[in-house]
Amino acid sequence: MAELVFFSGTMDSGKSTLALQVDHNHRARGRRGLLFTRDDRAGADVISSRLGLERPAHEVTEGTDFERVVAVAARDGGPIDYLVCDEAQFYAPAQVEQLARVVDELGVDVYAFGITSDFMTRLFPGSARLVELADRVQVLQVEALCWxxxxxxxxxxxxxxxxxxxxxxxxxxxxxxxxxxxxxxVLCRRHHMRRETAAAHRAVIDLGREAAVH
Structure with missing residues (x-):
């Protein structure tokens, strides 16, 4: 049976790299898929990884209707087997519901990748809806590290x-x-709550060294 899977993690934890790997693995087995993203750091219509990998993708906008896009693609080129949806935290909750219907009504696997919470530690609406609706939520195994x-x-x-x-x-x-x-x-909870970035920590160290000299 098709399923909706949400892969979550902080920035710098390899989400886009995994998204591209998932697409590669499915294509290598002869499956036909569509790639989506929104506000990728490399620009529109592309999924990019910090390792230098890139693949063209459909840019998601406020008006994107996933059910319609899949139906049109299937009509024009044959059945769609899976969707890879990067930067899914930026999708509207209604669009996440569309993805769930793509799974349930059309039998298409959906693999969504995104950050769970924003810089204020609040859930992105799209991520919150994915957590509520996904068949599986998987935290990425590659751990990003605080300074x-x-x-x-x-x-x-x-x-x-x-x-x-x-x-x-x-x-x-x-x-x-x-x-x-x-x-x-990316920070651990302790340093996020202290608002202590790597630069702030270095400034404290430098200040201490300067005071010791004088």
Missing amino acids: CGARATHNARTVDGTMVVEGAQVVVGDVAADAGEVGYE
Whole structure:
């Protein structure tokens, strides 16, 4: 039977890499699938991995109707066996419900990949609906690490290395942002609650060394 599977993890835990691997494995077995993403850091219409892998994908917008897209693709090219849906945290709850119907009514496997919570530790609406509806929720086995070496469990938004806790829920950025840009850093809960990023920690260390010299 077809199923809806939600693969979740923090930023930098290999979600997009796994999404591309899942697609490769299914295509290698002769299955026909469709790839979707929204607001990928590399731009529109692509799933990109930090390892340098990329695949063209359908860009999800507010108006995307997954049931209709699958029906049209099946009409034009033959049955669809699976969907790979990256950056699923950005999908609307109603679109997640569409994905569930694609599984139940059309018999198509859906593999969704996304971050569970935002930089304020609040669930993304799309992720919350996936947790509620998925046949399986799998936490990625590759653990992202906080600067302290502990398992990273939270996503922090930064500007010039300084953690911010207010702003729009969705702002596209990366863990390797340039100075002055909105960036993200994965932290353990302790350092997220302390608002202590790697840059903030280095600043404290440097200040201590400077005080010791004087």
